[in-house]
């Protein structure tokens with residue numbers, strides 16, 4: 001996984017609550033291959049008008065936000081399906097930070113797994129930051145720094161944010177999640193032996209008809 | 211010390227703590243599906259890693275399979291590559307696959323309990339957010355993403371933060387024609403789409419005890435729609451009776467031993483939850499969604515709410531839902547003309563769901579111009595339904611009777627509605643465009659869906675059956 005230290009980018013405001021993964025990355029409709037175009041997938045429907053042309057009013061279609069790398073949104077971002085393409089399509093568009101008031105659990109985990117920084121701001125900070133993002137309207141970038149846990153940029157003072165120390169470390173070091181766990185293989189095998197004695201039916205999954 | 215059932219299952223499965231503070235939780239049963247698994251097989255191969263416990267891992271083809279009779283890999287061309295990649299990946303990794311033509315193929319969340327693959331007190335993971343469906347038999351399940359799926363394949367554990375505990379007490383007695391679907395929709399309406407976020411939810415109370423195992427699965431299935439990753443019901447004699455004799459369940463002396471253990475799977479009387487909520491279900495009427503998230507719910511005799519009746523923070527979303535759904539505030543739900551009815555999905559596609567719907571449909575006809583579909587949740591359900599003659603009941607009434615799979619739930623197999631259509635659906639998500647571009651989905655129970663197909667309008671099943679509709 002690519003490590004994350006800081007990200008300097010245009011911040012785009014997508015100011016809705018409960019944006020779900022069907023909106024972020026629709027399930028394949030008509031694609032015939034395993035290789036999906038994650039760049040094009042991001043908010044595919046919202047980006048388009050009914051006639052298939054680009055909707056000029058959708059925030060990421062506006063000229064000043066075309067290269068946005070920070071997404072600013074509301075409550076419960078990423079609700080719905082567990083599909084990880086809803087994170088991959090952010091990365092395919094160089095969006096490496098999402099600032100929200102809250103995230104859906106599985107989506108947040110999928111972010112951490114892929115080096116995408118999910119920043120949660122409390123109501124006051126979120127209001128202030130959102131106002132600044134709207135005011136600057138894509139004409140100057142913000143910096144999100146994970147080392148100092150700060151957002152800096154035009155229109156106001158630095159905003160600090162909280163993130164669990166463990167999640168921060170994982171992102172900063174770009175740690176291989178499976179590698180971290182494989183260090184515990186002895187414990188896993190030990191558990192299997194204990195469970196096999198305590199609840200043997202758990203360690204065997206066999207079709208009794210065969 | 212007093213513990214909740216969640217704590218008992220979690221603590222038993224705690225393998226260790228990782229350097230980053232996460233708990234490593236052993237996964238007893240892991241079920242994959244074709245939409246996501248191919249990524250993980252490719253990742254494993256690239257990283258040169260092996261599947262640690264292929265014997266505890268299962269795979270199904272469900273999301274992209276066609277429902278047309280006589281289907282094969284190519285019936286839904288957008289699924290072909292996924293089906294083949296799954297076959298290839300499971301063969302290489304020695305994983306039992308319930309393939310498209312397997313007599314026990316079906317939706318993962320339907321197949322795993324039905325075959326006794328998941329058990330009370332077991333942990334379970336699926337790369338699909340509705341994994342908690344199997345909480346209906348007292349298993350602790352986690353929906354996961356693709357990276358997590360790869361992680362489980364390689365290690366058989368998940369690295370998790372311990373969630374908080376919520377108990378939802380569902381009290382009272384359900385009236386005739388009211389089901390777990392109605393209860394769940396009401397609960398989501400009360401708690402909101404994020405009300406369960408960060409919690410493992412234990413469903414308790416007299417309603418839970420009274421309903422069938424299949425209904426408990428419906429209840430747990432919808433847990434994610436209020437943001438909860440895991441939700442379950444403590445197992446009881448009904449659960450044990452339901453599981454006994456299923457192919458993968460323990461037998462003989464092992465069954466007796468398991469049963470002794472399973473009887474300890476309950477929350478201690480003094481145990482404390484981080485949050486408790488209660489819902490009196492005695493006066494509940496059939497519930498239906500009017501909007502584009504599963505919390506936008508009213509009773510069947512209700513109306514699309516006025517903006518002033520909605521929490522100010524939710525008004526923008528409601529206004530956008532009015533537009534998408536083509537509904538003005540104040541419009542009564544019952545009586546809205548429908549174009550399509552879908553009965554199926556991991557929420558409501560088990561045999562009792564189909565029995566309920568068939569009892570309403572029997573001897574009646576689907577209204578002119580309505581496309582109505584029934585898609586059983588598994589090939590086993592389909593076979594059992596056919597043995598009971600339900601397929602005839604549905605077909606005689608004008609329903610399409612399909613091969614099992616996810617079908618119109620998310621449309622990943624090409625089964626989708628047309629733009630602008632109003633659809634009453636027994637599925638779990640009414641998100642915009644989920645059942646096809648611009649399709650207007652109303653989530654409801656199988657009884658409400660069946661009644662609406664007959665009436666050609668959103669219908670109150672109680673009125674239809676009493677001849678008043």
Ligand code: SF4
Nearest residue numbers: 340555556616619620
């Ligand atoms: S039926 Fe729907 S929710 Fe259930 S597994 Fe399939 S796509 Fe997911």
